Amino acid sequence: QSVLTQPPSVSGTPGQRITISCSGSHSNIGTNTVNWYRHLPGMAPKLLIHSDNQRPSGVPDRFSGSRSGTSASLAISGLQSEDGADYYCAAWDDSLTGPVFGGGTKLAVL
């Protein structure tokens, strides 16, 4: 059981905009910033968004993040077939003194 809650799966068609939600509590998302990672099984995870809405160099502006209260979301616009992957949210948890992850959301591009 993951500390942060994400939907197990979402789907979209090429060109569409989708969002992935991430729900937590006061000790993590309610107080600290949220990060998003993309992961293809067996590969190195990749940082997509840090500090709620900051994109590392090289991440296209199709990816955006936001946080409000104890929830956060990742939006992907102009969906492309190569966006199909698992997406994880994460945030520092004050009780754990470390990061907690969501259970992951599998994005299918139909």
Next chain:
Amino acid sequence: EVQLEQAGEEAKKPGESLKISCQASGFTLTDFWIGWVRQKPGEGLEWMGSIYPEDSDTRESPSFQGQVTMSVDLSINTAYLQWSSLKASDTAFYYCAREIVELGPPALNWFDLWGQGTRLTVSS
């Protein structure tokens, strides 16, 4: 090139010991925290713990305390994760990652560079 290099696969029997490595290149380990993240088959990512190579300070998830040991060898810019007695339930992918930590509030914390992972299979 800035990267973290991990061995691809390890196959062990229950009760055996193991030390997996994470070698940094293109940057100095002592400038960052290094975290370890587990992914069990069919499950999500789970933070195990982190080490600050400059002084070997560690932070551990309660779920993994006493189960693994983190260490570093600064002479070869390498971090390690070690088990003294493996169990079948340790079968998983293990990733090392460079961790940014700025305690707040709000705390800023993310993994900006990941290794390819070591796939560990523990089976008799």
